[in-house]
Amino acid sequence: MKPIRTLKISISGVRGVIGDSLSPTLLTRFAESFGTYLNSGKIVVGRDTRTSGEMVKHAVFAGLLATGCPVVDLDICPVPTIQLMVRKLGARGGIAITASHNPVEWNALKLIRSDGCFLNSYQAEELLSIYHQGDYRKARNHEIKAVKKNSQGIPSHLEQILKHYGPVLWKGRRLKVAIDCCNGAGSLMTPELLQALGCDVVSINTTPDGIFPHPPEPVPQNLTDLCQLVKESGADVGFAQDADADRLAIVSEKGTPIGEDNTLALAVKFLLRQEQGTVVTNLSTTQAIDDIAQVFNCRVIRTRIGEVNVTETMKKEKALIGGEGNGGVIFPRINFARDSMVGITLVLHYMALTASPLSTLVEELPRYYFVKHTLPCPSFRVRSFLNSLKEIYFREKLDLTDGLKILRPDSWAHIRSSNTEPIMRIVVEARNEETAQAWAREIIAMMHDE
Incomplete structure (x- = not known):
């Protein structure tokens, strides 16, 4: 099994490439971690249509059942359907098996809490701590129940x-x-x-x-x-x-x-x-x-x-x-x-x-023009680059909630590190395309000079 660093882990869940980092063993261990984290409560599972979905689903079932979780199988359905059914069924949580917009060779586990929302960053850190410690709950034989199929998700x-x-x-x-x-x-x-x-x-x-x-x-x-x-x-x-x-x-x-x-x-x-x-x-x-x-x-x-x-x-x-x-x-x-x-x-x-x-x-909507870029940026360079931009734009209105957002009367630029990849995301919006393109070029040039 490849080390965990080959996966993409963020507040959105865990994702990787089938046949590479996302192995059945790893999937089962993450499911065991989630079952332990939720104290063996009921968990709703659904998936998208990826051909790897059946394999991933059964690896997830193995991990959840091993920790004593009652499992409800919605099979193929939209992620928002899974979230709705977690609430409707009063489940402790849910797992959506999907890599969303990623290419077909990817798959992922999106982890859902009892209110139907995804885990936040603090909850995800708690879950990862359980995963790394490897101390999962082990259900006794009489606690392991059959997976219940439920076809009422979409209806x-x-x-x-x-x-x-x-x-x-x-x-x-x-x-x-x-x-x-x-x-x-x-x-x-x-x-x-x-x-x-x-x-x-x-x-x-x-x-x-x-x-x-x-x-x-x-x-x-x-x-x-x-x-x-x-x-x-x-x-x-x-x-x-x-x-x-x-x-x-x-x-x-x-x-x-x-x-x-x-x-x-x-x-x-x-x-x-x-x-x-x-x-x-x-x-x-x-x-x-x-x-x-x-x-x-x-x-x-x-x-x-x-x-x-x-x-x-x-x-x-x-x-x-x-x-x-x-x-x-x-x-x-x-x-x-x-x-x-x-x-x-x-x-x-x-x-x-x-x-x-x-x-x-x-x-009839307000008209703006977007420019979006991604540039390679190792994690150790993120802070110094953002600090340099803060110094350059210190006279302007800045929002430091997530990376750096520079706000002007009719335009803005948002620069932040990706949650899942070693890249910087640069988004610029302005009233006209020329202004947006010019400002994006300016920021990219600063990054190359850094």
Whole structure:
């Protein structure tokens, strides 16, 4: 077995490459650690469609059963479905087997606590301490029970959404919706949801076999086929999901990707125009969220990067809506999780409410331009580089919550080290593309000079 340092470990969970760092032995040990950490309580397990999922699932079962945990198997379903079912079943926790937007050779364990949210950094450290010590609870024979299969995950998730939002009509007719589920977990739920919402569905890549037809991250360069489908079918809108269906990308009726950050912006504007409430998002999400909230006299709170940082702040502040600029929408009234199915529902109802084409709704959003870069940076260089930037920009407004964020009236730059890789992430947003590109080049040049 390779040492633990070959894995990527963050507050989001543990991930690695099948046949390399993510071996059955290691998976079983992590499951044993989690079962011990949760005092042998009930644990809900689900997975995405990756072909390695069956192997990973049974390795996880072995570790959980060995510590005496009752195990509920949801099998293939979206990650937000697993999170919802942890709460619904009163489980002590859950494990989502998915590497999300990573390539198909990757897989991972995302660890969920009893409230359906992921472990925070302190809880993850406690779990890793148990893992490294290797002192796992050992269940006696009579404590080991059979795994219980549960097929109610997706039906329960659908019921929860449809309890709040029913069928939609756009200008008196059914909406035609194109979808690309990347043959991931959304393939089992998204078509059914759209039909329940009264839409006509045209689809590609909805076979849940784990054979990804393109990289599963729902970014513009991976949406070519969906853009073509929207144009050829005359669809009113197109939706794309990643492999575990927590992130949502949108294509307008013109066959154009609208940008990941605009997914959350549309959902926020739809809800705030109906009721006031606090919005929570992370530091790297578009300033458009603040501009929208200001129009409706609502507050925006920014957090560190990571879904759990957003959800914990949402709980504390009793927020109406939150999310992240990667296409993650969190609407706690339905599900306290990044949930692409909830995002789809809110956007369709926004279109119906306004009787406007999707492209018009996007044009009405505040316009900003993003530039994103990643640069290699060993962990020992991170602090010195960030300190150098602080000295250079000391006269400007700085936010040190997570790395360094430099705020200007119509632009900002966020520089931080990755939670999972030895790289620096540089994100710049400005009112025009030239300003964003120029500032990003300036920061990159400083890093090369460091």
